[in-house]
Amino acid sequence: MSTRAAILWGIGEKWSVEDVELAEPGFGQVRVKVHATGLCHSDDHAVTGDMPTPLPLVGGHEGAGVVEAVGPGVTRVAPGDHVVLIFQPPCGYCRNCARGRSNLCLNASLQDYGASKPFKARGQEVAATGDLGTFADVTVVSERCVVKMGKDIPFNVASLLGCAVTTGWGAAVYLAEVEPGDNVVVIGSGGVGINSVQGAKNAGANLIVAVDTVELKRQKALEFGATHAVASVEEAKELLAENTDGRMADAAILSVGVGDASKLGQIVDLTGPAGTTVVTSVSPFASTTVDLNLALFTLSQKTLRGNVYGGVQVHRDIPLLLDLYRQGHLKLNELITRTYTLDQINEGYADMHAGKNIRGVIEF
Ligand SMILES: [Zn+2]
Ligand SMILES: [Zn+2]
Known part of the structure; x- marks a missing residue:
């Protein structure tokens, strides 16, 4: 046809x-x-x-x-x-x-x-x-x-x-394994990242800091459950340090439009001991060098994870997410x-x- x-x-x-x-x-x-x-x-x-x-x-x-x-x-x-x-x-x-x-x-x-x-x-x-x-x-x-x-x-x-909802939601719930009381930072609050915000909220996170350079996206992040919205990684770092007695985030989720391996260390630095960084952003395939203080990474027992489909199991999670939508828990x-x-x-x-x-x- x-x-x-x-x-x-x-x-x-x-x-x-x-x-x-x-x-x-x-x-x-x-x-x-x-x-x-x-x-x-x-x-x-x-x-x-x-x-x-x-x-x-x-x-x-x-x-x-x-x-x-x-x-x-x-x-x-x-x-x-x-x-x-x-x-x-x-x-x-x-x-x-x-x-x-x-x-x-x-x-x-x-x-x-x-x-x-x-x-x-x-x-x-x-x-x-x-x-x-x-x-x-x-x-x-x-x-x-x-x-x-x-x-x-x-x-x-x-x-x-x-794609967007499952990938973002799963980044918080399944890959960062956010638990009640955890502090979470989401870098990039577009169509995918904003679903990490609402995933973290549904998982019971305490602080949810959204980082985005675009005012509309910061505003939306607050509507979707972020407790704070800032324009830069530097501001997020200060805010987390002040509000966690220096413990920093339990989870950082990178979901900007295009990843940049040379800046990964700054994202990992937003997490504290045993913190998890989830890289949702797709980076250029040709980019292979990561800038990261590996000694501090080792000695603070951190985790770095990729993200395919948010780690969701579609036959379980798509019906689950639709039920949450029907109940008003998922926007x-x-x-x-x-x-x-x-x-x-x-x-x-x-x-x-x-x-x-x-x-x-x-x-x-
Ligand atoms: Zn997609
Ligand atoms: Zn299979």
């Missing part, structure tokens, strides 16, 4: 919205009418070339929609089901899935990220970000890439569970600053770069 999608043809180019051919769902695949997709910074890493991805590429890895058709062998969902789309789909039986690390499923390797090619445009095959390609009216994905949800959940908020509507049409995608990313959005969402 024919549909419309936003394609990236080359590094540094704009998204091109055009007609594409979409394959029929094959064995184990489903066709999904996409209703909403978030404008995540990760897709922009493909544009800048910070993150190597196959090109040309239909972007988008944060979406929700309705199953339209299913291929042979599909058993988990049926046409008409409302679903959240997920990248890194767990197989359920590999070593990592079996030990509760399904976000690191060995059969959904990020090495093959975007390897499936359901789209065709200008006579050539086009890859799909995260094997999803949600910057399209309609897409074809593995049935493992969908999690069924209740029909009471609006698509625009559901789409954010595909999702408030994450969406502005909605766009697919044709306005480049405007949406320009707004993201200008710091205007907590999250921009494309609605179809």
Whole structure:
């Protein structure tokens, strides 16, 4: 069938919205009418070339929609089901899935990220970000890439569970392992970081210090549960020292748009003894040198962790997060600053770069 999608043809180019051919769902695949997709910074890493991805590429890895058709062998969902789309789909039986690390499923390797090619445009095959390609009216994905949800959940908020909410929430709850009374600092309070703020709040944190250079994001962080919001890492360091008798933060979560390895030491310095630093930000792949006082790191028994999907187990956590949303414990509507049409995608990313959005969402 024919549909419309936003394609990236080359590094540094704009998204091109055009007609594409979409394959029929094959064995184990489903066709999904996409209703909403978030404008995540990760897709922009493909544009800048910070993150190597196959090109040309239909972007988008944060979406929700309705199953339209299913291929042979599909058993988990049926046409008409409302679903959240997920990248890194767990197989359920590999070593990592079996030990509760399904976000690191060995059969959904990020090495093959975007390897499936359901789209065709200008006579050539086009890859799909995260094997999803949600910057399209309609897409074809593995049935493992969908999690069924209740029909009471609006698509625009559901789409954010595909990346921003899970990645940010999990950074605080599962990776930093925030406990009641912990002091937490979140550096970068955009669409992902602000969910670390509300994750820390739900986990019972004492101080939650949000750091962002953008006034709107500091304001929003306070609405989402931050106890303090400051504009720089230096201010956060002073504030933590004063308010913790020098014990500093139990957890620091780095979620700025693009990570900078040369500044990692300053982030780790915000934590005290046995503190954990979670690096959510994706840094340029070419950047490999970290500036960190390793002796102090060792002698204060600190922890440094990466972040894939917030360490969440999607089949447990997406229903859990939706329940928290229904009860009013999780703010999702408030994450969406502005909605766009697919044709306005480049405007949406320009707004993201200008710091205007907590999250921009494309609605179809
Ligand atoms: Zn994302
Ligand atoms: Zn697995």
